[in-house]
Amino acid sequence: MDFYIVNGGPRKKYNTVQLLEKASEGIFDELENNQIEDINIHQIRLYDLDFKGCKSCFHCKRIGGKYYAQCPIKDDLRELLPEIKNSDGIVFGSPIYFGEITGELRSFMERFLFSALVYGGESNAPKRMPIGMIYSMNVTEEVFNQIYGNKFDILENSISNLYSRPYSLKVFDTFQFSDYSKYENYAFDPELKAKRKEEHFPIDLKDAYDLGVKIAQDSLKINY
Numbered sequence: 001m002d003f004y005i006v007n008g009g010p011r012k013k014y015n016t017v018q019l020l021e022k023a024s025e026g027i028f029d030e031l032e033n034n035q036i037e038d039i040n041i042h043q044i045r046l047y048d049l050d051f052k053g054c055k056s057c058f059h060c061k062r063i064g065g066k067y068y069a070q071c072p073i074k075d076d077l078r079e080l081l082p083e084i085k086n087s088d089g090i091v092f093g094s095p096i097y098f099g100e101i102t103g104e105l106r107s108f109m110e111r112f113l114f115s116a117l118v119y120g121g122e123s124n125a126p127k128r129m130p131i132g133m134i135y136s137m138n139v140t141e142e143v144f145n146q147i148y149g150n151k152f153d154i155l156e157n158s159i160s161n162l163y164s165r166p167y168s169l170k171v172f173d174t175f176q177f178s179d180y181s182k183y184e185n186y187a188f189d190p191e192l193k194a195k196r197k198e199e200h201f202p203i204d205l206k207d208a209y210d211l212g213v214k215i216a217q218d219s220l221k222i223n224y
């Protein structure tokens with residue numbers, strides 16, 4: 001079975017990566033517990049790839065066209081997109097930048113989603129696989145509810161319509177700098193941030209692990 005972990009963040013050791021690693025572990029453990037032997041969990045770091053967002057060429061919607069339901073752009077997503085679309089499950093992770101997923105993940109989503117979208121029709125995705133979304137951000141849950149509200153609904157509804165309703169994990173109040181004293185900051189109390197990291201981040205990691213388990217379980221239900 002093939003699963004994809006898609007990291008939409010630039011940092012190699014911080015929150016998003018650790019959360020995605022846990023989700024990956026959750027997938028692996030659940031599959032192994034179910035005696036699945038051929039387990040491939042592919043790790044994709046979007047910042048390592050060369051690609052841009054949708055170019056609005058409409059080849060994916062051209063009736064009878066060579067690239068119908070596919071994205072024809074020749075870049076690092078050309079071969080990856082069909083593989084991901086035919087996989088058994090995907091977990092996306094992103095830090096939140098100015099209230100949104102990163103530009104890289106957004107560009108990826110434009111291509112992943114638009115090539116499967118039929119205006120007013122059924123999804124053109126080759127299959128419906130379980131999907132997880134993990135967002136990590138500085139704001140607290142309280143602030144998120146006040147100012148972000150249903151911020152990710154449009155994206156998640158599009159994923160639902162075309163692939164499946166994603167599991168959504170929001171990780172709040174993250175630890176952003178290894179040493180807060182080195183960076184200008186009047187917003188965050190370093191001690192509270194450290195405390196949150198120590199006390200709550202392990203819970204976030206467990207939630208990410210559980211999300212991975214659910215992705216594997218759903219995939220097993222679909223495939224076996």
Ligand SMILES: Cc1cc2nc3c(=O)[nH]c(=O)nc-3n(C[C@H](O)[C@H](O)[C@H](O)COP(=O)(O)O)c2cc1C
Pocket residue numbers: 009010011014015016017094095096097098099100136137138139174175176
């Ligand atoms: C360019 C930039 C913009 C950011 N904007 C927001 C934001 O709008 N809201 C928020 O809660 N955190 C914001 N953050 C903080 C990150 O989302 C947060 O620290 C996240 O957990 C980082 O993930 P990482 O450790 O995997 O890089 C921003 C960080 C950067 C670098």
